[in-house]
Amino acid sequence: MVERGPAAKSGNGAERLRQRYPTIDDLRSKARRRVPRFGFDFVDGGATEEYCIDRNIDAFQAIELLPRYCVEGKANTEVELFGRKYAAPIGVAPMGSAGLMWPGAEKLFAAEAQRQNIPYVLATPGNASIEEIAAIAPDVFWFQLYRFPYNDHAITFDLVRRAEEAGAHVLVPTVDSAGKSKRPRDIRNGCRVPFPINPWTTYQVLTSPAWTMQLLRNGMPITANLVPYAAKANQNSTAEVMQLRSGGSHTWDELKRLREKWKRPFVLKGILHPEDAERAVAMGVDGIWVSNHGGRHFDGAPASVDVLPAIVSAVGSRVPVMIDSGIRGGLDVVRALALGAKFCFTGRCFAYGLGALGPAGAPHVVDLFLDEIKTEMLHVGARTVEEAGNIRVRHPGAWHFGNY
Ligand SMILES: Cc1cc2nc3c(=O)[nH]c(=O)nc-3n(C[C@H](O)[C@H](O)[C@H](O)COP(=O)(O)O)c2cc1C
Numbered sequence: 001m002v003e004r005g006p007a008a009k010s011g012n013g014a015e016r017l018r019q020r021y022p023t024i025d026d027l028r029s030k031a032r033r034r035v036p037r038f039g040f041d042f043v044d045g046g047a048t049e050e051y052c053i054d055r056n057i058d059a060f061q062a063i064e065l066l067p068r069y070c071v072e073g074k075a076n077t078e079v080e081l082f083g084r085k086y087a088a089p090i091g092v093a094p095m096g097s098a099g100l101m102w103p104g105a106e107k108l109f110a111a112e113a114q115r116q117n118i119p120y121v122l123a124t125p126g127n128a129s130i131e132e133i134a135a136i137a138p139d140v141f142w143f144q145l146y147r148f149p150y151n152d153h154a155i156t157f158d159l160v161r162r163a164e165e166a167g168a169h170v171l172v173p174t175v176d177s178a179g180k181s182k183r184p185r186d187i188r189n190g191c192r193v194p195f196p197i198n199p200w201t202t203y204q205v206l207t208s209p210a211w212t213m214q215l216l217r218n219g220m221p222i223t224a225n226l227v228p229y230a231a232k233a234n235q236n237s238t239a240e241v242m243q244l245r246s247g248g249s250h251t252w253d254e255l256k257r258l259r260e261k262w263k264r265p266f267v268l269k270g271i272l273h274p275e276d277a278e279r280a281v282a283m284g285v286d287g288i289w290v291s292n293h294g295g296r297h298f299d300g301a302p303a304s305v306d307v308l309p310a311i312v313s314a315v316g317s318r319v320p321v322m323i324d325s326g327i328r329g330g331l332d333v334v335r336a337l338a339l340g341a342k343f344c345f346t347g348r349c350f351a352y353g354l355g356a357l358g359p360a361g362a363p364h365v366v367d368l369f370l371d372e373i374k375t376e377m378l379h380v381g382a383r384t385v386e387e388a389g390n391i392r393v394r395h396p397g398a399w400h401f402g403n404y
Pocket of ligand 1: 042043044056093094095096097098123124125126144174269291292293294295296324325326327345346347348349
């Protein structure tokens with residue numbers, strides 16, 4: 001059952017949250033205090049020295065927009081993508097094991113995305129299954145796909161079959177997970193499967209009562225999509241399938257096979273090089289998702305927004321370009337639109353909301369984004385998402401490539 005917080009229903013509750021938590025950073029601070037350290041760090045942390053996380057955020061902050069004034073009219077945030085009109089150019093990025101931040105996270109995200117008409121992308125290693133999410137969010141459900149080379153990709157193709165049968169609108173193979181990611185915070189916290197039960201982890205759980213109650217209600221999180229391929233329907237068995245059977249970046253040949261199989265919109269996530277974008281478009285993808293996985297895999301990666309203009313230039317108007325990694329509010333969305341992105345996603349903003357406020361978290365994060373996108377559009381003189389694409393931008397960190 002999907003819970004709904006009082007703030008999701010009542011206008012007064014929403015107003016109270018706007019006053020208490022006016023920014024994503026307020027939600028992050030609150031989540032840090034409310035969630036066991038291993039859960040908060042799993043979501044908040046990144047690869048190696050975590051420079052890429054800061055690089056993503058700093059790169060957005062360095063982008064200046066030149067306002068046009070004397071414009072009449074209201075801002076309309078609606079945007080059409082793959083034949084469907086969404087409420088705003090912001091969606092929930094796929095997050096595996098988001099239940100560590102708040103047990104039951106996926107179902108809460110999906111329910112709110114459906115209610116607000118924004119995309120929700122279920123991750124392959126999410127803690128809810130394709131079939132469960134399709135039932136909760138039939139109109140806005142996208143599915144993210146990892147690679148399972150074992151047995152000639154039998155699991156990969158079965159996941160694709162299930163996503164198709166369940167009615168997922170968009171398939172999103174992720175290509176930026178080429179190797180294992182080293183996340184020092186997780187190593188220090190012992191955040192792994194099987195989960196270590198020791199005095200330190202027990203202390204964290206006992207001192208996070210709201211989180212613990214939520215865990216008791218939802219049960220131990222499992223990698224739900226992998227139950228059919230696991231020896232047992234439990235955390236260890238499903239995680240073992242993920243560890244032993246998956247890995248690596250989908251190759252171009254494999255992507256071609258997937259493209260031929262999947263007849264609905266097909267978006268490649270994790271593109272950072274314009275030549276990869278070019279090749280993907282030539283292969284027949286329907287969209288490019290520029291991302292460095294929020295700095296969780298490769299600490300040396302450029303900020304995704306810094307390679308966005310070159311990728312937009314390479315792709316032209318052939319397919320829409322989307323972006324995530326470092327978006328922390330409506331202004332960043334408008335910055336990305338001004339640089340040619342058609343749509344934006346964020347993972348951590350939604351996760352922080354849940355960790356801070358439980359069921360009221362996702363509604364509040366959507367509320368913040370909708371309000372801020374409208375406000376910032378008015379500030380730059382854009383009444384529509386298309387007009388936001390014409391704003392003049394100064395982007396000191398942009399990468400330049402010879403051809404683009
Ligand atoms: C806890 C967590 C788990 C993630 N798991 C996945 C995943 O399973 N598949 C995937 O494609 N991306 C995954 N991502 C990356 C997100 O989809 C997205 O690219 C990233 O969160 C964007 O950066 P932001 O958090 O700064 O908004 C994950 C991100 C987080 C924070």
